[in-house]
Amino acid sequence: MxxxxxxxxxxxxxxxxxxxxxxxxxxxxxxxxxxxxxxxxxxxxxxxxxxxxxxxxxxxxxxFPARLFGNKEKTGARIEVFLLRELNSQTRLWDVLVDPARKIRIGNKLYFGDDESLVAEVIDNTTSRGRTLRFLFDGSYEEFRNKLTELGETPLPKYIKRSVEPDDxxxxxxxxxxxxxxxxxxxxxxxxxxxxxxxxxxxxxxxxxxxxxxxxxxxxxxxxxxxxxxxxxxxxxxxxxxxxxxxxxxxxxxxxxxxxxxxxxxxxxxxxxxxxxxxxxxxxxxxxxxxxxxxxxxxxxxxxxxxxxxxxxxxxxxxxxxxxxxxxxxxxxxxxxxxxxxxxxxxxx
Known part of the structure; x- marks a missing residue:
């Protein structure tokens, strides 16, 4: 076939x-x-x-609510981060997709939430769209996962053009x-x-x-x-x-x-x-x-x-x-x- x-x-x-x-x-x-x-x-x-x-x-x-929106350091550009898989729970390493990908390079920092209490640093370019991020967060692992849940939204497929609604x-x-x-x-x-x-x-x-x-x-x-x-x-x-x-x-x-x-x-x-x-x-x-x-x-x-x-x-x-x-x-x-x-x-x- x-x-x-x-x-x-x-x-x-x-x-x-x-x-x-x-x-x-x-x-x-x-x-x-x-x-x-x-x-x-x-x-x-x-x-x-x-x-x-x-x-x-x-x-x-x-x-899990795998889609996050953060802001790039210095420029403040809005970046979508889609969490794919956790690589290491102790060092808080994740494989992610970023969009727009062309704006994100190794060493860039992204800030999440109104209080910017969650920060991520890009440490690897794994594919043309994919990245590996290390999340920086003051708190226990449980508090870190709760923060991801709080900031994340339901990862509806890209073909759905509307905004995520509470029912989703x-x-x-x-x-x-x-x-x-x-x-x-x-x-x-x-x-x-x-x-x-x-x-x-x-x-x-x-x-x-x-x-x-x-x-x-x-x-x-x-x-x-x-x-x-x-x-x-x-x-x-x-x-x-x-x-x-x-x-x-x-x-x-x-x-x-x-x-x-x-x-x-x-x-x-x-x-x-x-x-x-x-x-x-x-x-x-x-x-x-x-x-x-x-x-x-x-x-x-x-x-x-x-x-x-x-x-x-x-x-x-x-x-x-x-x-x-x-x-x-x-x-x-x-x-x-x-x-x-x-x-x-x-x-x-």
């Missing part, structure tokens, strides 16, 4: 600026791989496709988010309401959890025509033994095991044993899934509608089949489904 196999015309008006009014009332397109059929439902109808002892696998990562702090977060560390939401999970999860629980569906802290690498553009030459950024992930036991039993019993989102699918496929069962894992993954790929764990997937030539679309095509995915996406455009982070959802069975 080549990069050009994943291009399509996406009308701008289908990029969702706002989430649906109620989480579980977004639209749901259902793809049946065996029958090659496409159905149009509401997200709350998802429960109709599951039976007792089936498994929903969720990513419990929590988005809650809506750009799954209701089951627990473990802080993501700079972008695992968006397939945004459609689950407390009421819908309760209905799944009453029906006897089991929940398994993994943690994959979503980084910006998930959304980085693919710049090579030969997909085998694309390198994904690494993301931190954890799969605990309780999840392993539940999912491996589900595999043995031939239950439906549903990966809620591309992040869950990537986590599961990153920790497969030689006999195609799940292993526990704690570390990093840079796994890039594109067609053809034999999936070992999940036999069902919930995902949003993704942008042209994205790694997320490539994973969906690997799972649903390239031609079937193309047909579904043309149908989604015709039926005016909403795309991307705050968009509608797809169930692939």
């Amino acid at each position: 080549k990069l050009s196999n994943f291009g399509f015309e996406l009308p701008d008006e289908l990029l969702a600026e706002y989430p649906s009014e109620n989480r579980d009332e977004s639209r749901l397109m259902v793809l049946n791989r065996k029958e090659q059929t496409i159905e149009h439902k509401m997200f709350k109808d998802l429960i109709d496709y599951f039976e007792e002892d089936d498994i929903l696998c969720l990513n419990n990562t929590k988005v 702090a809650e809506r750009y977060q799954t209701i089951y988010a627990k473990k802080e560390g993501a700079v972008a939401a695992p968006t397939a999970g945004l459609h689950f309401s407390k009421h819908l999860l309760k209905r799944f629980e009453i029906k006897g569906v089991d929940f398994a959890e993994v943690t994959l802290h979503v980084g910006l690498g998930t959304f980085s553009a693919v710049e090579v025509e030969d997909l085998s030459k694309h390198k994904m950024d690494s993301e931190e992930m954890h799969i605990e033994q309780a999840t392993v036991d539940l999912i491996n039993q589900g595999l043995k019993d031939k239950r439906r095991i549903c990966a809620v989102g591309t992040t869950v699918m990537r986590a599961l496929e990153s920790s497969v044993s030689s006999n195609h069962t799940l292993n526990d894992y704690s570390g990093w993954t840079n796994k890039f899934i594109f067609p053809p790929h034999d999936f070992s764990i999940a036999n069902c997937m919930v995902t949003n509608f993704h942008t042209p030539k994205s790694t997320l679309l490539m994973m969906v095509a690997a799972f649903a089949g390239h031609e079937f995915t193309q047909r579904a996406y043309q149908e989604a455009i015709k039926e005016k489904y909403n795309f991307y982070s705050y968009g509608d959802a797809m169930l692939i069975i």
Whole structure:
């Protein structure tokens, strides 16, 4: 498969600026791989496709307010700093993206907050846009993290042109988010309401959890025509033994095991044993899934509608089949489904 196999015309008006009014009332397109059929439902109808002892696998990562705005020393120029990952908690080193990048060089200092109590010094240029910063702050590590939370804002994707609104702090977060560390939401999970999860629980569906802290690498553009030459950024992930036991039993019993989102699918496929069962894992993954790929764990997937030539679309095509995915996406455009982070959802069975 080549990069050009994943291009399509996406009308701008289908990029969702706002989430649906109620989480579980977004639209749901259902793809049946065996029958090659496409159905149009509401997200709350998802429960109709599951039976007792089936498994929903969720990513419990929590988005932190990763976007800060500071001022450059001397000039006072406003600089956006997007926190990517903490490199060292003791020395408070972080990998970040800065915008505008051309104004920031090694040795520059940035000041944050009205009282300028948080200062950062640029100590390395890691990429054309990326930098490594050392934060300077008088206080404990806990106070430092609280300050980052206080000054940061919800890191909505760049395609959303509007300002961040108070509701975004809650809506750009799954209701089951627990473990802080993501700079972008695992968006397939945004459609689950407390009421819908309760209905799944009453029906006897089991929940398994993994943690994959979503980084910006998930959304980085693919710049090579030969997909085998694309390198994904690494993301931190954890799969605990309780999840392993539940999912491996589900595999043995031939239950439906549903990966809620591309992040869950990537986590599961990153920790497969030689006999195609799940292993526990704690570390990093840079796994890039594109067609053809034999999936070992999940036999069902919930995902949003993704942008042209994205790694997320490539994973969906690997799972649903390239031609079937193309047909579904043309149908989604015709039926005016909403795309991307705050968009509608797809169930692939």
